[in-house]
Amino acid sequence: MTTVVFVKKTCFVCGTRDRYADIGVINIGKPDDLDGRPGDSHRSSIYMVMKRCSTCGYCAPDIATGPKGAAIIVKEPSYRKQLNESSLPETANTFLCWALLQKRSGNFHEAGKATLFAAWVCDDSSEFQFKARSLRVEAIALLLKARELGQPFARTPFLEQSLLIDLMRRAGQLDEAGAYCKETLKMEELTENEEMILAYQEDLIEAKDNRRHTINEALGR
Numbered sequence: 575m576t577t578v579v580f581v582k583k584t585c586f587v588c589g590t591r592d593r594y595a596d597i598g599v600i601n602i603g604k605p606d607d608l609d610g611r612p613g614d615s616h617r618s619s620i621y622m623v624m625k626r627c628s629t630c631g632y633c634a635p636d637i638a639t640g641p642k643g644a645a646i647i648v649k650e651p652s653y654r655k656q657l658n659e660s661s662l663p664e665t666a667n668t669f670l671c672w673a674l675l676q677k678r679s680g681n682f683h684e685a686g687k688a689t690l691f692a693a694w695v696c697d698d699s700s701e702f703q704f705k706a707r708s709l710r711v712e713a714i715a716l717l718l719k720a721r722e723l724g725q726p727f728a729r730t731p732f733l734e735q736s737l738l739i740d741l742m743r744r745a746g747q748l749d750e751a752g753a754y755c756k757e758t759l760k761m762e763e764l765t766e767n768e769e770m771i772l773a774y775q776e777d778l779i780e781a782k783d784n785r786r787h788t789i790n791e792a793l794g795r
Contacts, residue, residue: 577597578596578597579595579596579597581593581596582594583636583637584637584638585627585629585630585632586632586634586637586638586639586640586644587630587644588629588632590627590629592627594625595622597619597623606789607740607786607787607788607789608740608775608787608789609740609744610728610740611694620695621665623669623691624665624668624669624691625637626664626668626671631648631654631657631671632648633657633671633672633675634672634675640675641675641676641681642679643678643679644675647675648671652674653671653675656670656671661705662692662705663696663699665692666692666695666696666702666705667692669688669689670688670689672688673716676688681725682719682720682725683716683726683727685716686713686717686727687727689716690710693705693706693713696709706744707745707746707784710744710745711745713741714741714745714747717737721734731761732764735757735758736772739751740775743775743778743783743784744784744785745784748779751779752779755772755775755776755779759772767793770792770793770794771789771793774787775792
């Protein structure tokens with residue numbers, strides 16, 4: 575069960591004060607997907623993660639704060655186009671606007687994660703599911719750029735590799751995903767569960783399976 579609360583906040587960009595839905599208490603149940611998406615209540619709460627100002631269109635997880643230059647960027651044509659992109663759900667556009675702001679700030683790890691969240695939003699809609707693949711491709715590029723710049727995007731090196739593998743598999747980049755699996759299996763001190771997850775990914779890749787799968791499936795639970 576998720577508890578929703580409403581809080582009043584002032585937009586960092588235009589100063590408009592408004593009420594925003596926020597996440598209160600969450601009970602965690604089902605396991606994460608292999609790409610890190612939470613289950614149960616956390617799954618549906620994705621729609622409250624990012625906020626959008628109804629006046630100026632600024633998008634951020636905390637509408638009251640933001641990166642330097644945000645007030646200029648939100649007025650630019652590229653930002654306005656993304657904000658109102660009709661080929662994507664509104665929530666996906668909100669995440670992608672934040673990704674654009676983070677890219678401009680050089681925070682490629684945050685931009686990559688926001689783009690992945692946009693892909694998850696598309697996963698949830700039969701009308702927009704076909705867009706999820708291209709968003710995963712974009713997220714891969716951003717996260718690889720983050721790695722090049724020394725910006726961690728997961729808690730451990732294994733989790734970074736594991737996320738990239740699943741993104742590649744889901745995006746249909748099977749050769750790349752397989753190569754990353756082999757590379758990750760050479761990492762030192764892998765746990766039994768980590769080895770099982772990698773073996774499961776190898777099976778999925780061999781079967782050309784690009785569907786959603788869970789950690790519990792990988793662990794045979």
